[in-house]
Amino acid sequence: MIPKLRTRFNQGFTPEGYAALLALLEERCGTRVDYRIAETPVFVPLPLLEEMAAAGAELTHWLMGNPAYLAAARQAIPAGYRVAGETAHPHFLTADFALVRNPAGVRSPAGELVPRLVEIQAFPSVYGYQDLLCSAYREAFGLPDTLGSFLGGLNEAGYWELMGRTILGGHDPENVVLTEVDPKNQKTLPDFEVTACRLGIAVVDIRSLEAIEDKLHYRDAAGRLVPIHRIYNRAIADELMVRNIRLPFDLTHGWDVEWAGHPNWYFLISKFSIPWLSSARGLSRPPADRPVVPPAVFVSDFLEGDGRAELAAAGVSLPLEAGPETVYSELLLKPLFSFAGKGIQFDPTQAQLEAIPAERRAEFLLQQRMHFVPTIETPHGLTQAEIRILYLWPDGGSLTPALSLVRLGRGRMMGVDHNKNQEWVGASAAFFPAGVGR
16 A cells, blocks of 8 residues: 555565464464464555544544443343443454545545455454564565554554553452463464563453352462452353353352453443444444445344335445345355354355344345455565554543554455455555554
8 A cells, every 4th residue: 555665575584484484483372373374464555544533432432422322232232141341442443444445426536445344342352463573574574663553652562552441451460360261272363472471461261260259260270279350251152152062150240350341331432333423323323425334233223124225325235126036246144243254155046145134134134345455565466454553541641542453355255264365465464654653
């Protein structure tokens, strides 16, 4: 996206440099990285990153200030997953953006590269690992110090100070744990290890926690029972539900523990918000000449309410007829609470929509399909990028965009699991020209 920097990187790329990148990551993570790392970072103008960061923050603040939305979202939390002690705000937020071409007649000049929201989620991402990836790219390929990676005016020291405040909340690291289901066998283990090492906390299988009266405990390496004062929660509710995992403690009980990343926020700010943000019942629309939220409706509204008319009015191209074989090529079918792209369906048919039981149709949305623009020149052709803004929100602090994460792909799906057996695709990072902000 910055031609001079792209050309310079491509001309200087060597397989040896890429091998050095992978070796640095494995050495510094202390474990193997089991998903594909892209051969290249991306070079993005800072104003474009800041535009995405501002949009994600604005949408989040609106959602949190809308009682009707929060009440509806809270009702959508599945039984058994409404956790006590909900915090006043999420501690973590991610907002994913596609880069698309501005249509003719919407804004001058037509064809400008603009961001569109893919989804927004109040759940942690690979915050620790992503910092390490940025530094590894910088070292392996000799990127200059004039290229920044941190957002919000942060540098590396400030980033980790903010991470520490957000995760630890002032507690002794011994009494703070990172919890996940079977963490040693998760692809995000490198992030767990980096975070644990930097902050001095334990990584614990959430299924191993022990409840004594109103307190939760874990066993340290010596087998000693240690009380937990704060949980950095990485256990995804979707995985717990799909695998029908029964925890040794009742999530809904009012435990004497703090959550860094309270489980309720996984549901309260999620894909459930997209129809609200894109419709008249939600946010007063973003400026008509540059809407950042693509049109979306719940499947229940599409089949039984005004959803079809709402999408058509928003400019989504829909077939005139709606027979069983009708294909909606401009829509994506998404389950509301899945993670990492699971369950997303391209080109849904009317029959497939109607096959969803009526009582479950509100658990799915139809969102306008965004056509990612391939903008990254690589030896294997133009590649497209999805950019995620990572935010931190410590207790007593403010929502802060801190770093970005990039996925590169040439397929219909952008997740690293969907771009296997290809080169110059996968997990990546964004750099921007700046004298400060490393």
